[in-house]
Amino acid sequence: MLKNNAVLATVVFAMVVTVSSVSYTFYQLYETNRAKHIDNIFSKHSLISQIYHTYIIKQVSQPMFEANLALYDLEEISDETDYETIIRQGRILKSDGNGDEMMEQYSLSESPFETHAAQQVITSMIEHRGHIYFWVESSRHSVLLEDRNIEPYRPLNLLSAYGTIMTILLVSFALIIYRLRPLRRLRKQIARFGEGDMGVRFRIEGSDEIALIANELDSTQNKIRSLIESRTLFLRNIMHELKTPIAKGRIVATMLSDEKQRGRFEGIFERLESLIGEFALLEEITSGNQYHEKKEYRLIDVIDGAIDLAMVEYDAVDRHIDASIKIEADYRLFVTAVKNLIDNAIKYSPEKRMEIWMEEGEIIFANEGESLKKPLNYYIEPFTKEHPTKDSFGLGLYIVDAILKEHDYVLAYERRENRNCFICVPVKTKRK
Structure with missing residues (x-):
């Protein structure tokens, strides 16, 4: 099936490779742009960490801390339920500390009071339901801040470009496949013409390459x-x-x-x-204009008809054929082929005798005599013969070969001991 649709398979393969390559390229662009967007946003964390650090060591009061947050459009999430929901369900985009850890691993309980000359501050950027939060924590305290001016990365332009390119590609490949459709029709018409249907028409309306062909x-x-x-x-x-x-x-x-x-x-x-x-x-x-009516006939009847047509004695032909064996053939043509084989076998036999038998589906015509001096192909050509005689025009084996090909047989030759064997081999079991 694949061999019969190699062009279509090639086009589909090219489409799959192209679509996959474009998709992968846009995915890499998405990841790169998203990472840059996150890095640009997260650059604000150092300022937040400084404000928080100043507040945590009590260098500024709570109102001053809130005023500094408001100055940069930051709002503290004071509701405990919202705080826990965002911390547990939110997705960490980046962190300057242990940002790779799962949110559930962070303890929400207050840490025991410790006094340090300097407090370690860890800032994590969290995305939750389309909002960006900064979670700032230290060993003594933590705070969750919402940045009201920042939105998560939305690759609308990238998706728009990807959709446009994919649409163009798919439409282009669809048009290619549509334009290739006449090839399948043309192939079937050529096959019908090769089988002898002279009434088939190839003409196609259009001016493209397929129509021209x-x-x-x-x-x-x-x-x-x-x-x-x-x-x-x-x-x-x-x-x-x-x-x-x-x-x-x-x-x-x-x-x-x-x-x-x-x-x-x-x-x-x-x-x-x-x-x-x-x-x-x-x-x-x-x-190729004649219709050959093929039916099932007993092989022994075909051989008897050929003997009658060749006008030779029945005793001159030793037949070892099972009467139940049948072949599908045009009786008149196949009898003519068998008649020519019998006629040649007897003509070139010193004893004027020959033998016919079946062997693994092959019909063998054998006679004693000198072996062929040239390959079988030489004798199959018209008007060629080894011994010129007044009764032969060199068309016998040529006619046999042509008739056998019409019946899906090929003619072969073997020399077995002192006998010449002309063999009708079915194409389906053709020898190597």
Whole structure:
């Protein structure tokens, strides 16, 4: 599935990587800006610590302490319930002392009175329900102050920029995927065209690259269709025109008084008729325009039909085929392929005999004789043969190979001891 949608998978992967990278970058910006915001706010703690320190060593009175706090918009939280709620539930943003500790670890009870020349003052900045508080404490006393001018960090601008960029990215990738949709349709149309459906149309409205490719394919398809029609018309017309003079020639040949000349001419005309028949079969197989009706047939019946077509004696063909074995095939075409294999096997066998059997789903045609001097591919090509004879035009194995491919078989060859074995191998179990 993934291989069939590699372009779409690549686009989705690029989208995921891009979105993840942008999100991570904005998260880092958020953390950096938030840390700077907290540092800027917390810079005020030294002033608060100084005011508190002056108050705690009784250098100023309570009214003066409150007046100094009001001067910097600081308000003391005197309600004990609010004090405990904020201390326990608030989140420490920063501290110049033990700020990393949990709020519950700080004792809310009054510390015993101690006299020190200098008191250690610890200031922590706390966020609670959208407000900023400074908790100032020492060993003798603690106070919670609310800064009325400072608000927690709100990354509205950053979120707005992030939302805008993400929207642009998602819309862009959505448009890319939308523009790639015609590719899937085009792929299916090409597959149908490759299977022989000449009526499929590739044309797409538009002027983008995909539309240009589709329209070029449509133009190419029209040219291919015209060439195929011209080729088919030419072959059928020429074969039709040739049959008439051949028929007349055979009639005239029967009127010859010289028996030797009559036999020679009749042989020539028979060869011409056989050649035209093979050309017609090749045109049918290779044109791709014919509908081949495939049904299940018993293999033994197909072989018997091929023996009858080859006009050889049944005793010359040793058949070791289970009568229950069936194959799905176009009967006329498959019988022709088997007939050619039988004909070749008997023709090139010194004893004029051959054998057929099944072996692991493969149909084997074997005969005793000399091994092939060239690779099988050489003999599959049209008009090639090892021993020129008057009965062969070098199209036998070419036709066999073409018919087998139409039935999802391939032709193979093996030399086993003193026998030549031509093997019909199913594509699904094709040998390595």
